[in-house]
Amino acid sequence: MATLYDVAKLAGVSPKTVSRVLNESHLVAEETRKRVWEAIRKLDYHPNVMASSLKKKRSNNIGFVVPYGSDFVFHDLNMMEQLRGVHDAVTQEGYNLLVSVPLSKKDSHQEAVRLLKKRSIDGVILYPSAGIDPIIAEFDAKSLRYVTLGMYSERQETNFVEINVFPGAYLATQFLLAQGHQVIGLITRPKSFFNYPKEDLYVQGYRKALKEAGVEFRPELVREGDFTFEGGYRECLLLKRTHPEMTALICASDPMTYGxxxxxxxxxxxVGKDVEVVAGDNLPLTQKLFPFLSAIVNPSYEQGFQAAKMLIAIIQDGQDAPGVFLDAGFVVRGYYREESR
Incomplete structure (x- = not known):
């Protein structure tokens, strides 16, 4: 197995110069840098990451703590898209990803604290679930690095990547109204899913489109779902049985759409003839199973990717980063020409 000294000998430089190249020092001339990297490739040299991490007092690990248990997480396709985005960004930057899935929200908060305090990870990505406030306060007080997938408080200004679903819900409702639908159901997100009671932007977008079209908002056509297949099945049955005149339905997630x-x-x-259904995420699997469904485009992958990039920047720069908002979109499919909005 090649060593740093072997690389230095082949490149005709000192071991210290090789170390500077590996640490991206600006003190090495470009020609020398190229020579060192060529020697590294020829010898298939791999630095001792653990030793380097100890020297820098970093683990090179990023934590991703999910608070809903494995039964939920590994069945929720939207969450898996977020995880895929995190993974791609983390590996691009040369970090490792450590995923932890405690059984409850309370356990997830303590798990995040434990991992950071033990220096098992350099920073953590977590969900803004109920009860997170004291954990964030502790992170801030001890300069522990974190990013939340969504805002945990209306006062939060930094370290989050939030998805604004308002434009997606608005465009979906506007589209259905343009197709002649007057009785449109909505299965929205659960109110208790996040730390603070956010305004339901699905409902806001839906109501705005109805108002602009002169269609009365009927609260009984809005049902609270739970992001699961079972929840979508249950709420849709209830809506259609109690409101047989309903001819269109918007779902706030793809699993609820399947149900x-x-x-x-x-x-x-x-579906598509008697009742028009709009999917809530536009996930790759949904596009394959139901290619005729129009859909709200939820940028879940991009949310995870940007959250990981943000966290790594926070770790490297040593300071908080401004929060980021991503807008949901809408895509028309089915009997209509495919069109992104």
């Missing part, structure tokens, strides 16, 4: 489609089929309705 809603199954519910409509069980009642003998044909």
């Amino acid at each position: 809603a489609i199954r519910a409509l089929e069980s009642l003998g309705f044909q």
Whole structure:
């Protein structure tokens, strides 16, 4: 196995120069740098990452703590897209990803603290679930690095990547109204999913489009879902049985969309003909299973990717980063030409 000294000998430089090249020092001439990297490639030299990490007092590990248990996480396709985005960004930057899935929200908070205090990770990505406030306060007091996937407080200004679903819900409702639908159901997100009671931007976008079209908002057509197949199935059955005049439905997530489609089929309705359904995420699997569905485009992958990039910048720069908002979009499919909005 090649050593740093072997690289130095082949490149005709000192071991210290090789070390400077590996640490991206500006003190090395470009020609020398190229010579060192050529020797590294020829010898297939791999630095001792652990030793380097100890020297820099970093683990080169990024934590991703998910608070809903493995039964939820590994069945939730949207969350998996966020995880995929985090993974891609982390590996691009030469870090390792450590995923922890405690059984409860309370355990997830303590797990994040434990990992950071033991220096198992350099920073953590976590969800803004209920009860997170004291954990964030402790992180801030001890300069522990974190980024949240969504805002944990209306006062939060830094260290988050939030998705603004308002434009997606607005465009979806506007599209259905333009197709002649007047009775449109909405299965929205659960109110208790996040740390503070945010305004439901799905409902806001939905109401704005209805108001502009002169269609009365009927609160009984809005049901609170839980992001699961079962939740979509249950709420769609209830909506269609109590409001048989409903001809269109918007779901706030793709798993709930799958459940809603199954519910409509069980009642003998044909999706796309009897009832128009709009999916909530536009995930790759949904596009393959139901290529005819128009969909709200939820940038889940981009959220995870940007959160990881933000966290690494915070770790390297030693200071907080301004929060980022990503807008949801809308794509038209099915009997209509495919068109992004």
